[in-house]
Amino acid sequence: MNSIGTAQIGDGYVTLVVFLIAALLFALVPLGLARLWAWRFAPPKPGPVKNGLYECGLESHGDAWRPFKSSYYLYAIVFLVFDVEIVFLLPFAVAFGGLPLGAVLAMMLFLLLVVEGLVWAWSKGVLRWA
Incomplete structure (x- = not known):
């Protein structure tokens, strides 16, 4: 065997x-x-x-529980999300001339979603600093 x-x-x-x-x-x-x-x-x-x-x-002096606006955190998170999403555009921009139509359409859909998120954040007032 x-x-x-x-x-x-x-x-x-x-x-x-x-x-x-x-x-x-x-x-x-x-x-x-x-x-x-x-x-x-x-x-x-x-x-x-x-x-x-x-x-x-x-x-430390005084009370540690000071009021802090949570909108600052929300502003930072929105910035990070859009910053990371925009990084995905770099490979698309570098290879734009040699991409097939499907890749261009996929990137246009991605851009549409990024812009939609930006419009949503703007309409909710997330981008207002004060």
Whole structure:
């Protein structure tokens, strides 16, 4: 009997199980070593100084709960979305002369969706800074 073609159905899963175990060990061993290192060389020493608030080299004064406009975050997210979408236009612009009609139509659809998103953001007032 020759051994070519006599593979069992479960043989492919052995490799999968080995990779699964290796992946788990790859994640858990450094975490365990870090925990052991922290336990041995950095025992917890709670106190008023260690538990105090500290930021940017200055002690905190006053209340940390200051009102902050969430519209700034929304403005930044819209900027990032459109910035990333516009990056997809660079390959299209570079290869514009040699593209088939289907690629040009797909890019025109993409541009239509980008412009539609921009019009939507504008109509909702997301682009107003103040």
